[in-house]
Amino acid sequence: MPGPVVVALVTLVVVVLVAGGAWWSRRQTLDRRVGSFRCDLGRGRRWSSGVAQYGAAHLYWWRFWSLAPRPARRWDRDGLTVVERRAAEPRDGAGEGYVVRCRARADGRPTEVELFMSPEAYAGLTSWIEATPLRVGPVI
Template identity: 35%
Template sequence: MEVLGVTFLCLAAAFGLLVLVIGAFLLRRYHLNRALGTFDASIRLPTSGWRVGVCRYTDKHLEWLSLLSLSPLPRHRFLRSSLEVEGWRPATESERVRIQPGAIVVQLVHDGEPLDLAMKFDVYAGLSSWIEAGPVIGIGTWR
């Protein structure tokens, strides 16, 4: 086989692989958007900067999945009964370039550790209601 044919086959294989990876990312994003109880939210932990992702409600946990990953497993899981809402604030100028447009920064505490989630205000209303609507600790199915 001549050199031009081998080069063409290598480029075609690389292009095909690139199309498959992009397709997998788009399919995952579509699936996450259609799932019940999901919303776009960037996260900032004390040890890192802002990362873009999607949060998902479950019965006992708030799960955060990275948008730049193909893994179906959440990168962070926060126990609902251990989450406390400290409040919210508008995003600063430097934060606006790292989070979605029009988002607010929600300040949470999970087991004594602070964390920030950036989300739309209407999503914040749902999140705070979800956290506050859980059963009282020690009663129901928390533990």
């Protein structure tokens, strides 16, 4: 009969493998959704990696390193406005792309958000915003 240490070790390995498989499956699912793109969320000087997806009425954002089935953030499409776009700098800790500052509405409350995305994702974001029915406000 195996000792308690061996049982605990086997249990730990099984839990890690199951969690890793769930994370990999979630990541693949998010990356393959229609309208999804890699998008990092800025929090001061820190960035959180993630995946964003265009919805009919919202822009959804999921954390990259998470098992959560629901998005971590959700912004209303009709309240989303691009305020500023600048090329990412090496100190931003990211590769080639844009840091986009947006004014948004999340759950009815106004907020500002910084997103890092590729040039292609930025073009898609601005097109998606401009295609909003009854759009009011500028897009830069």
